[in-house]
Amino acid sequence: MQRQYNLVVNKKKVYRLCKELDILEPQRRVRLKHPRRIAMNREITGSNQLWEIDVKYGYIAGENRFFYLMCIIRCL
Template sequence: MELLADEYTSVYGYRKLTKMLRREHRLVINKKKVYRLCKAMNVLRSQRQVKVKHPKRLANNRLLTGSNQLWETDIKYGTPS
């Protein structure tokens, strides 16, 4: 496992490493076990950050000093029956 970790962990995560171990080395191993082994050997990569696709644009150019100064509606379109 250490030899595989040196070669592939810079490219693969634990899920792809599990599939590679199953296919190429014919091991019956679970992804959870591979995760625990990678964690014990300290070869896990950090998770990527989730990018916000649609940031909220609520009152960016307004100064709200009290209640009832900004109203927001949500419109839902439906087909008439």
């Protein structure tokens, strides 16, 4: 509209007009790629049934490098 008619229209006004004319597209919904499986309220009856992994990373300023630390915990 600015190029053709030399009009400056705010984006809020454009949104309001599109909403009144019912020409808005529905917004997309964000879907989780990997559902979280939390180990709370689980009944563990034997060994090697539950393992937990924690990955952390940090930065070494003197060497200008990153490092990764992975901890594996076997429960019960």
